[in-house]
Amino acid sequence: MKLLTLARDLRRRKARERQHLFVVEGVRATEELLRSNLQILGALVAPQLLNAPRGAQLRETLVRNGIEVAEVKELEFASAAETESPQGILVVAEVPERSFKTLPVDKQLRLVVLDAIQDPGNVGTIVRTAAAFGVHGVVALPGTVDLWNAKVVRAAMGAHFHAHAFHASLEELLQYQSESGVAFWGADVGGDALGGIGQPADRLALAFGNEGSGLTAAVRDHLDRSIAIPISEQVESLNVAVSAGILLHAFRLSEPSS
Amino acid sequence: MKLLTLARDLRRRKARERQHLFVVEGVRATEELLRSNLQILGALVAPQLLNAPRGAQLRETLVRNGIEVAEVKELEFASAAETESPQGILVVAEVPERSFKTLPVDKQLRLVVLDAIQDPGNVGTIVRTAAAFGVHGVVALPGTVDLWNAKVVRAAMGAHFHAHAFHASLEELLQYQSESGVAFWGADVGGDALGGIGQPADRLALAFGNEGSGLTAAVRDHLDRSIAIPISEQVESLNVAVSAGILLHAFRLSEPSS
Numbered sequence: 240m241k242l243l244t245l246a247r248d249l250r251r252r253k254a255r256e257r258q259h260l261f262v263v264e265g266v267r268a269t270e271e272l273l274r275s276n277l278q279i280l281g282a283l284v285a286p287q288l289l290n291a292p293r294g295a296q297l298r299e300t301l302v303r304n305g306i307e308v309a310e311v312k313e314l315e316f317a318s319a320a321e322t323e324s325p326q327g328i329l330v331v332a333e334v335p336e337r338s339f340k341t342l343p344v345d346k347q348l349r350l351v352v353l354d355a356i357q358d359p360g361n362v363g364t365i366v367r368t369a370a371a372f373g374v375h376g377v378v379a380l381p382g383t384v385d386l387w388n389a390k391v392v393r394a395a396m397g398a399h400f401h402a403h404a405f406h407a408s409l410e411e412l413l414q415y416q417s418e419s420g421v422a423f424w425g426a427d428v429g430g431d432a433l434g435g436i437g438q439p440a441d442r443l444a445l446a447f448g449n450e451g452s453g454l455t456a457a458v459r460d461h462l463d464r465s466i467a468i469p470i471s472e473q474v475e476s477l478n479v480a481v482s483a484g485i486l487l488h489a490f491r492l493s494e495p496s497s
Numbered sequence: 498m499k500l501l502t503l504a505r506d507l508r509r510r511k512a513r514e515r516q517h518l519f520v521v522e523g524v525r526a527t528e529e530l531l532r533s534n535l536q537i538l539g540a541l542v543a544p545q546l547l548n549a550p551r552g553a554q555l556r557e558t559l560v561r562n563g564i565e566v567a568e569v570k571e572l573e574f575a576s577a578a579e580t581e582s583p584q585g586i587l588v589v590a591e592v593p594e595r596s597f598k599t600l601p602v603d604k605q606l607r608l609v610v611l612d613a614i615q616d617p618g619n620v621g622t623i624v625r626t627a628a629a630f631g632v633h634g635v636v637a638l639p640g641t642v643d644l645w646n647a648k649v650v651r652a653a654m655g656a657h658f659h660a661h662a663f664h665a666s667l668e669e670l671l672q673y674q675s676e677s678g679v680a681f682w683g684a685d686v687g688g689d690a691l692g693g694i695g696q697p698a699d700r701l702a703l704a705f706g707n708e709g710s711g712l713t714a715a716v717r718d719h720l721d722r723s724i725a726i727p728i729s730e731q732v733e734s735l736n737v738a739v740s741a742g743i744l745l746h747a748f749r750l751s752e753p754s755s
Contacts, residue, residue, distance in 0.1 A: 360618060364736045371728035371735055394736075401731055468746065470629035473659055477629055478622045478652075481742035484735065488726065488743045 242281045242309040246319035246329055252385045259334045261387035264322050266291050269330050271397030273300065278333040281307035285316035288327030297328060306330075321389040334387050337405035339415040342376050347492050348421060349374045352412065352446035354458045355382030356479060361450065362386065363394020364480040370398035372491045377404035378412055378444070382455070409457055416444060422463050425454050426482050430465030439490050447483050500539045500567040504577035504587055510643045513592065519645035521588045522580050524549050529655030531558065536591040539565035543574035546585030555586060564588075579647040592645050595663035597673040600634050605750050606679060607632045610670065610704035612716045613640030614737060619708065620644065621652020622738040628656035630749045635662035636670055636702070640713070667715055674702060680721050683712050684740050688723030697748050705741050 248254045249262045260280065263272050270293070272279065282301050288294040301308050313327070320329055342348075351369045356362050362384050369377050377399070379386050386404050398404075416423055422440035426447050446462070448454035459465070468485055470477060477485075506512045507520050518538065521530050528551070530537065540559050546552040559566050571585070578587055600608075609627045614620050620642050627635050635657070637644050644662050674681055680698035684705050704720070706712035717723070726743055728735060735743075 364739060367732060368735060368739050371732040373729050396733065398732060471631050474625060474629040474656060475654065477626060477742070478738070480736070481622060481626050481738060484739035484742045485746045 242283055242307065242331065243311055243315055243319055245280075246283055246331055249331065250319075250321060250389070252388065255334065255385065255387050260331055261334055261392065262319075262321075262389055263330045263332060263392055264320055264328070264389060265326050265393070266293055266297055266328055268392065268397055269297060269328050272330060272332060272400050273304070275397075275400035277335055277400055279304075279306050280331040280333065281309060282331075283309050283311055283316060283319060283329040285311055285313045285325070285327035287313060287325075291326045291328070294327065301330075322393075337403055339407065339411060342403060342415075345375065346441060348419075348442040349487075349490065349492060350421065350444035351377045351483065351487070352425075352444050352458070353377065353379045353383045354425075354446050354454050355380065355449040355452075356447060357382075357384050358450055359384050359388050359390035360394045361478070361480045363391040363396075363398075365447065365483045366391070366395040366402060366404050367398040368480065368484050368487055369404075370402040372487045373493070374487060375403060377402060379404065379406045380409055380412070380458070381406075382449070409461075412444070413461060423461060424464045424466055425458060425462045426467070426486055427454055427459070427465035428467050428476060430467040432469050433466055433486070433489060434469065436464075436466065443490060445486060445490065447479050450479055500541055500565070500589065501569055501573055501577055504541055504589055507589065508577075508579060508647070510646065513643060513645050517592045518589055519592055519650065520577075520579075520647055521590060521650055522578055522586070522647060523584050523651070524551055524555055524586055526650065526655055527555060527586050527588050530588060530590060530658050531562070533655075533658035535593055535658055537562075537564050538589040538591065539567060540589075541567050541569055541574060541577060541587040543569055543571050543583070543585035545571060545583075549584045549586070552585065580651075595661055597665065597669060600661060600673075603633065604699060606677075606700040607745075607748065607750060608679065608702035609635045609741065609745070610683075610702050610716070611635065611637045611641045612683075612704050612712050613638065613707040613710075614705060615640075615642050616708055617642050617646050617648035618652045619736070619738045621649040621654075623705065623741045624649070624653040624660060624662050625656040626738065626742050626745055627662075628660040630745045631751070632745060633661060635660060637662065637664045638667055638670070638716070639664075640707070667719075670702070671719060681719060682722045682724055683716060683720045684725070684744055685712055685717070685720075685723035686725050686734060688725040690727050691724055691744070691747060692727065694722075694724065701748060703744060703748065705737050708737055
C-alpha cells in the first residue's frame with residue numbers, strides 16, 4: 240500500500256489494530272521516535288518541513304537510517320495529518336509487541352492501570368507522568384482510548400515510545416497480579432485519605448477510572464485498597480491526570496536525580 | 498444587541514474584554530454558574546435542550562430566576578456555540594470584578610500565578626486544582642490565555658465561578674507581594690528538589706510557566722526561590738497542570754475534610 244494511503248487509513252483505530260501500525264506527527268515526536276527502539280516503516284514529507292526548525296536535518300537523518308521517505312504535496316499531506324498546522328513530517332511505525340510477559344521483573348514494581356479513561360489528552364499525560372516517575376508499565380483496560388491514537392501520542396510527548404504501555408484485559412491483569420504478588424490499589428473519591436496511609440507494597444498496581452464515572456464496578460471489586468486525595472467541598476473532583484500525578488509522585492519508588 | 502449576536506461576538510477575546518462578558522455552555526456548567534454569585538445576562542436555548550438530562554428542569558430554573566431566555570433554532574445555536582455537540586444551552590454572564598484588592602485577607606495565603614500559559618485545557622485544569630486545594634486566588638499574567646475563554650471555562654468545570662481567578666500585570670503582582678509580605682516561588686526544572694525543602698511561608702505565591710519555554714525572565718528575576726519536581730532523565734518535563742497539581746498538593750495549607 241502507498242504510504243499516503245496507509246497513513247490516511249491509520250487514522251481509524253480498527254486499521255491500527257489490524258495492521259499493528261500507528262502514526263507519529265511533527266519534528267519533535269519523530270526525533271523522539273528515532274531515539275526509541277520502535278520499527279519505522281516509512282515517512283511522509285511535505286515541502287513545508289524545510290521551513291520547520293531542524294526539519295531539513297531530520298529529513299537527512301531519516302534517509303541516512305535507510306527509512307523510505309515519500310514526498311507529497313502540502314494538500315495530500317494535510318489529508319493524512321491530524322494536527323491543524325502540520326509541520327510536514329509524519330512517520331508510520333510498528334506498535335511494539337508488549338504484554339505482561341515483556342514487563343521487567345524487579346523486586347519493586349509500579350504499574351498504572353487505565354480503567355476506561357476516554358480523553359486522549361488525559362491518557363497521554365498520564366503515560367508521560369508515569370514515565371517521569373519511573374513507573375514500569377501502563378496497562379490500558381478495555382474502554383480506554385487507543386494508546387496509539389495520534390492525540391494520545393502527542394500528549395505523551397514520546398513517553399510511550401520508551402515506556403511499557405500496552406492494552407490488556409482485566410483477566411490478564413488479575414492473573415499477572417496474583418502470580419506476581421502485586422497489590423492492586425485504585426484512586427476513588429470514597430477511599431482512604433492519602434495523608435493517612437503509609438508506604439505501599441513493593442509491588443503495586445494503581446488504577447485510575449473514567450473522567451465522569453470513576454472506576455468500573457469490575458475493577459472496584461478486585462481492589463485491595465482505594466485511595467482518595469482530600470479536596471475542598473467546593474470542587475467535585477480533580478482532573479484524572481492531576482490525580483494520577485499526585486499519587487504517582489506520592490508512591491514513587493525512589494527520588495530520581497533531577 | 499440580540500443575545501444570539503452577542504454570544505457569537507463573545508467568541509473573540511477582545512469582545513469579552515470590552516464588554517466584561519463571557520459565555521458558559523452546557524447543562525452542568527450552567528447549573529454551576531447558577532450556584533455562584535455571578536450575574537447572568539441571558540440564556541440562549543435550542544430545542545435539543547429538552548433531550549438533555551435535567552435540560553427541561555434547567556430551563557424552568559432560568560425562567561423562575563427572571564433570566565431572559567431566547568429560543569433559537571438548532572443551526573442558529575450552533576453558530577454561537579463552541580462545543581462540537583452542543584446540549585442546547587448557552588448563558589451569557591458578567592466577568593466578575595476581581596483584583597488584588599478583592600482578595601481575602603488571611604494570615605495564611607496561597608496564590609497561583611500563571612506566567613504565559615497558553616493551553617486553555619491546562620489553565621482550566623490548574624484553576625480547578627487550585628480551587629480543590631483551597632488556593633485563595635489565581636493570577637493570570639500577560640501572555641496567558643483568557644481565563645474567560647470557553648475552553649478554559651469548560652476545563653475548569655465551574656471552578657472559577659467561585660474561585661478568585663483574575664488577570665493582572667506583573668507590576669501589580671509585585672506591588673501586592675511586597676505590601677502583603679507574600680513569598681514568591683516558582684516551578685522551574687533548575688530549582689531546588691521538592692523533597693528537600695521544608696514548609697513554605699504562611700503567605701506564598703507559586704508561579705508556573707509556559708508549556709514550552711517555562712517561566713519568563715521577568716518572573717524568574719523576582720522569585721525568592723525556585724522549586725523542581727525531580728523526574729526520570731528519560732522524560733524532558735511534566736505537563737504544567739500535573740506539576741501544579743503536585744506542588745499545590747504539597748504546599749496546601751491544611752487537609753480539607755474528604
